[in-house]
């Protein structure tokens with residue numbers, strides 16, 4: 263078991279007076295998915311991201327998280343950009359205006375994700391997993407957490423892969439790997455060190471601590487449908503785009519612990535993190551969980567004024 267002291271410390275959130283000698287220039291990002299239904303809760307988190315970038319004279323990057331190519335259509339992307347502009351967002355780098363760290367559509371960045379996957383594989387950080395969602399739900403050590411988190415992976419394929427790597431396995435390029443047979447689909451899972459404590463200081467919520475194997479288990483970095491998982495794509499992109507602070511919703515606090523493990527495994531510098539409280543309605547129900555959550559598109563169509571919507575926050 264490793265102590266939290268051994269874990270690389272993430273840089274302190276940039277605060278107050280800019281200090282060019284001590285901090286690289288601030289780079290923040292908005293990373294929406296083009297579902298066509300960005301709602302007010304997303305907008306509030308994005309607004310915080312924009313404010314923090316502006317206050318620090320920084321750069322705001324717009325990254326289009328359109329990894330699910332089948333679900334996302336081009337028309338949704340242009341609708342999303344339109345809605346964001348209508349609400350008052352401006353960005354200096356993005357799919358529409360380019361920039362030095364493009365492409366800014368995740369669907370065009372597969373070579374970055376594949377090379378990270380290769381790196382994780384040759385480092386022995388990941389293993390192939392053939393479990394279905396149903397298998398995992400049935401064997402999970404703990405019941406599905408109340409938040410939207412995944413159940414803790416019971417480790418079924420972890421043991422199989424450990425037995426196999428003792429025989430040969432490790433070091434074989436992905437393209438040569440036939441596991442267990444070439445026609446069976448599998449995902450790649452990151453092996454966590456059970457009991458390791460992962461701590462970081464969140465710019466909004468303060469000190470955070472999660473324990474691997476207890477708060478979260480081995481997690482998927484590459485899906486069985488041959489698409490990088492969110493955790494891997496976001497780490498690879500934030501590092502490649504030199505993001506210095508990630509501003510996002512508090513539902514991703516635990517994912518930050520997972521992502522810190524990926525930063526370490528890939529030898530990348532982690533950014534600072536600032537998680538925003540999630541927007542709830544009068545009954546305390548999270549906006550994202552409500553079917554009638556007002557989308558920016560609906561608000562715009564019915565004639566709402568963005569500055570007035572922001573005044574209600």
Ligand SMILES: [Zn+2]
Nearest residue numbers: 391392393419
């Ligand atoms: Zn498995």
